[in-house]
Amino acid sequence: MATTTLEISKSAGMARIKKAILPYVYLLPAFVVMSVITFYPLIYQVIISFTDFQTKDLLKQLASPNLNYIGVKNYVDIVTGGLPVQNFEFFRVLTYNIWWAVTNVLVHVPAGVLIAVLLNTQGLWGKKIYRALYVLPVVIPPIVVGTVWKNIFDEQYGAMNQFLTAVVHLFGTADPVRIRWLTEYTPPIPWLLPNGPLTLAYYAMMIANFWLGWPFMTLVATGALQSIPKDLYEAASIDGASGSQQFWNITVPLLRPAMIPAAMYGFTMSFNLFNFVFFMSGGGPARSTEILVTFAYDLVRNLRLYGAAAAFSVIVFFVALIVFLVTNRITRATEAYTEA
Amino acid sequence: MTAQSPSKSTNPIIRFLSMNTSGEVAGRDLPLWKQLLLQVLTLFIAAEVLFPIMYIITMSFSSKTTRPSALELFPKEISFVAYQQVLDRPTANPVTFLELLRNSFLLSVGVGLVALLVAVSAAYAFSRFKFRMRQVMMVLVFVPLLMPAIGLSTPLYLLMNSFRIADCGNGVTAISPFMACAQGLGKVTFNLRDSLLGVGVAMIAGALPFAVWNLKGYLDTIPKELEEAAMIDGADANQIFWQIVLPLAVPQLAVTFFLGFIGHWQEFALPWLFLTQPKDYTLAMTLYNMTGQYASSIPWNRFAAMAIIVALPVAIIYIALQKQIVSGLTAGSVKG
Numbered sequence: 035m036a037t038t039t040l041e042i043s044k045s046a047g048m049a050r051i052k053k054a055i056l057p058y059v060y061l062l063p064a065f066v067v068m069s070v071i072t073f074y075p076l077i078y079q080v081i082i083s084f085t086d087f088q089t090k091d092l093l094k095q096l097a098s099p100n101l102n103y104i105g106v107k108n109y110v111d112i113v114t115g116g117l118p119v120q121n122f123e124f125f126r127v128l129t130y131n132i133w134w135a136v137t138n139v140l141v142h143v144p145a146g147v148l149i150a151v152l153l154n155t156q157g158l159w160g161k162k163i164y165r166a167l168y169v170l171p172v173v174i175p176p177i178v179v180g181t182v183w184k185n186i187f188d189e190q191y192g193a194m195n196q197f198l199t200a201v202v203h204l205f206g207t208a209d210p211v212r213i214r215w216l217t218e219y220t221p222p223i224p225w226l227l228p229n230g231p232l233t234l235a236y237y238a239m240m241i242a243n244f245w246l247g248w249p250f251m252t253l254v255a256t257g258a259l260q261s262i263p264k265d266l267y268e269a270a271s272i273d274g275a276s277g278s279q280q281f282w283n284i285t286v287p288l289l290r291p292a293m294i295p296a297a298m299y300g301f302t303m304s305f306n307l308f309n310f311v312f313f314m315s316g317g318g319p320a321r322s323t324e325i326l327v328t329f330a331y332d333l334v335r336n337l338r339l340y341g342a343a344a345a346f347s348v349i350v351f352f353v354a355l356i357v358f359l360v361t362n363r364i365t366r367a368t369e370a371y372t373e374a
Numbered sequence: 375m376t377a378q379s380p381s382k383s384t385n386p387i388i389r390f391l392s393m394n395t396s397g398e399v400a401g402r403d404l405p406l407w408k409q410l411l412l413q414v415l416t417l418f419i420a421a422e423v424l425f426p427i428m429y430i431i432t433m434s435f436s437s438k439t440t441r442p443s444a445l446e447l448f449p450k451e452i453s454f455v456a457y458q459q460v461l462d463r464p465t466a467n468p469v470t471f472l473e474l475l476r477n478s479f480l481l482s483v484g485v486g487l488v489a490l491l492v493a494v495s496a497a498y499a500f501s502r503f504k505f506r507m508r509q510v511m512m513v514l515v516f517v518p519l520l521m522p523a524i525g526l527s528t529p530l531y532l533l534m535n536s537f538r539i540a541d542c543g544n545g546v547t548a549i550s551p552f553m554a555c556a557q558g559l560g561k562v563t564f565n566l567r568d569s570l571l572g573v574g575v576a577m578i579a580g581a582l583p584f585a586v587w588n589l590k591g592y593l594d595t596i597p598k599e600l601e602e603a604a605m606i607d608g609a610d611a612n613q614i615f616w617q618i619v620l621p622l623a624v625p626q627l628a629v630t631f632f633l634g635f636i637g638h639w640q641e642f643a644l645p646w647l648f649l650t651q652p653k654d655y656t657l658a659m660t661l662y663n664m665t666g667q668y669a670s671s672i673p674w675n676r677f678a679a680m681a682i683i684v685a686l687p688v689a690i691i692y693i694a695l696q697k698q699i700v701s702g703l704t705a706g707s708v709k710g
Contacts, residue, residue: 056611057503061511064496064586071579072518075529082529095536095551149419157404158412167420170427173692175640177658178685181665182430185674193429196445245426306522309642313662327524334528335647347525354520 083108083345089338108345117342121321122329126230128353131325133227134236135305138243143297145244146251147289151281153252154259171249180313183242187215194238219319233322235315242314243304251296258292259285294368298361305357326350434678441674456675460683464660466671467652477570478656481645482638484574486631489581494627497589498615502601515583523580524643530576531647537566573648577641581634588633592626593619632695636688657684 091098186193198211215238221231317324333343428447437453542555566572642658664677
C-alpha cells in the first residue's frame with residue numbers, strides 16, 4: 035500500500051469528521067419522529083394552554099378568529115376551582131391522588147413481603163402450586179381487572195354483596211346485603227382524609243388494586259429473599275434469636291435494597307393508574323376517586339375544554355416530574371444506606 | 375458465596391416459579407401443627423387470588439343471560455354460548471369481532487414494530503458513542519417517559535385533527551392544513567385523527583422513548599470485547615452495528631416488542647378519544663362499552679367471555695416470556 039502522507043492525513047480528517055457525526059446519524063430517525071409527535075406537541079400544548087381553545091376552534095386551530103389568548107387564566111382557574119366543571123377542586127384531587135398512591139404502596143409492600151416470607155418457609159407443602167397461583171394477577175391486563183371488579187362491586191348483582199349476603203346468612207339474618215360500593219357518596223370514615231370524601235368506592239378500589247398489586251411485590255421480595263445467606267439465620271438461632279427477632283433484624287434490613295425501588299415503582303404506577311381507575315369507577319361518584327390523569331382525560335374527552343386540558347396537562351407534567359425526583363432521590367438515598 | 379449469590383437484578387418470576395426446594399436441610403421439617411397453620415394461610419391467599427378469576431370463568435361458561443342472583447364460583451355447566459355470541463356480534467355497534475381483533479392487532483403490532491425500528495439505532499448511539507450532546511439528548515428522550523401518556527393527548531388530538539382530506543366538489547381535493555377548499559369546507563373524506571393510522575402515530579409518541587430506554591439498558595450489558603475485536607479486524611461502526619450488535623440484541627428486541635404489545639393491547643385512552651367510527655373500534659374499547667352506562671343491554675355472561683378473550687393474549691405472552699419480561703421491566707424502572 036503506497037500512499038502519500040497528504041492522503042493519509044486527509045482520509046484521517048475525513049474519518050474524524052465521519053466519526054463525529056456518526057452518533058447523530060444514528061440518533062436521527064428517533065429524533066425526527068420525536069420532533070413531530072413529541073416535542074412539537076409539547077410546545078403546542080404550552081401555547082394552547084394560554085388560550086381559550088374550544089370545539090369551535092378545532093377547524094382552524096391557532097388561526098381561528100375566535101381564539102383568544104387569555105394568559106395564565108387557565109392555570110389560575112384550575113388551581114382556584116374556576117373551571118366550569120362540577121365537583122372539581124384541584125388540591126382535593128391532588129391530595130387524593132397522593133393518598134391513593136401512598137396507601138396502595140403501604141398495603142402492597144408489607145403484604146407482598148409477608149407472603150413471600152410465608153412461601154419461603156422451609157418444608158411448606160405445595161410451594162410450587164402456590165407460586166403458580168399467586169403470580170396470576172400479574173398476568174391479567176388491568177383493564178380486565180378493573181371491569182371485572184366493577185361488576186363484582188355491583189350493588190344488586192355483584193359477587194361481593196352476594197358473598198356478604200351468604201356470610202350474614204350464616205349468622206341467621208335473612209336480608210340480602212345491598213352495599214352501594216361504587217355509588218354511595220357518604221364517606222364511611224369521615225376523618226380519614228380531611229381534605230375530601232373517601233367514599234366507599236375508594237375502599238372498593240383499594241380491595242381490587244390490592245388483588246392486583248401485592249403479587250408483584252411478592253415476586254420482587256422472593257427474589258431478594260433467595261439472596262439472603264441461610265447461615266445468617268442459623269447463626270441467629272444459635273444465638274437464641276426468636277423468629278420475629280430474625281425477621282426484623284435480618285430479613286427486613288436485607289430486603290430493603292430490593293423493596294424500596296419496587297415500592298417507588300409501585301408508587302409511580304399507582305399515582306398514574308389511568309386504565310384501572312377509569313374502567314372501575316370512572317372517577318366517581320362525584321369525582322371522589324378522580325386522580326389527576328383521569329381528570330385530564332375528562333377535560334379533553336368529555337368536556338372538550340382543550341385550552342384548560344392543555345394547561346392541566348402541563349401541571350400534571352410538573353407533578354410527575356416532582357414525583358420522579360422524589361422517588362428517585364429516595365431510591366438513591368437508600369442505596370447509599372446499604373453500601374455504608 | 376460470590377459464585378452463586380444471585381444479584382438483585384436477575385429476574386424474580388422465573389426464580390419464583392422454579393426455586394430449588396430440594397436442597398433443604400434435613401431435620402428441619404416443620405412441626406405438623408405449624409404446617410397445618412401455614413397451609414390454612416396459603417390456601418386462604420390462594421382463595422383470594424382465585425375468587426375473581428373463578429367468578430369470571432364460571433360466568434363466561436354459563437348460558438344464563440340473566441344477571442347473577444347468587445354467587446357462583448364453580449361452573450355448573452360448560453356452555454360456549456356466551457363466547458359464540460361475542461364472536462358473532464360483540465356489541466350493538468355495527469362491527470364484527472374479527473374487525474375488532476384486526477384493529478387491536480394492527481395497532482399493537484404496528485406501533486410496536488415502528489417504535490422498535492426507530493428506537494434501535496438511537497439506543498445503540500446512546501449506549502456506545504461518546505459525543506458532546508449525549509447528556510442533553512438523553513434527557514430529551516427521557517423526559518417524555520415521565521409524562522403520563524394522557525398528558526400529550528390534547529395536542530396530539532388537535533394536531534392529528536388538522537390533517538384532513540376534503541372533497542371540494544368538481545373533482546378538486548384539498549389536503550389540509552396545506553390546502554383548503556376555495557369555498558366552504560368541502561366534504562371531509564379522511565381525518566387522520568379519526569383513523570387507526572392517526573391513533574397509531576399518536577401511540578408511538580409513548581412507545582418510542584420506552585423502546586429507546588429499554589434497548590439502551592440491554593445494550594449496556596452486552597460486553598464490548600466482541601466489538602473491540604471486530605474493530606481490530608478493521609470493521610467500522612456501521613458494520614459492528616449491523617453484524618454484531620443487532621444480531622446479539624435480537625432477543626431483547628423481541629422482549630421490548632412484546633412488552634410494548636402488552637401495553638398497546640390495553641391502550642384505551644387514545645383510541646377512545648380519537649376514534650368515532652365503530653369499524654375502527656378495538657377490543658379494549660368494546661370491553662369498556664360492555665360495562666357502565668352502556669352495559670344495560672349486555673348479559674354478564676357475554677361480558678365475562680369478552681373479558682377472558684381480551685386477557686388471553688396478554689396472559690399467554692406473560693407466561694411464555696415471564697423471565698425476560700420481568701428483568702426487562704425492572705431494568706427499565708430501576709435505571710430510570
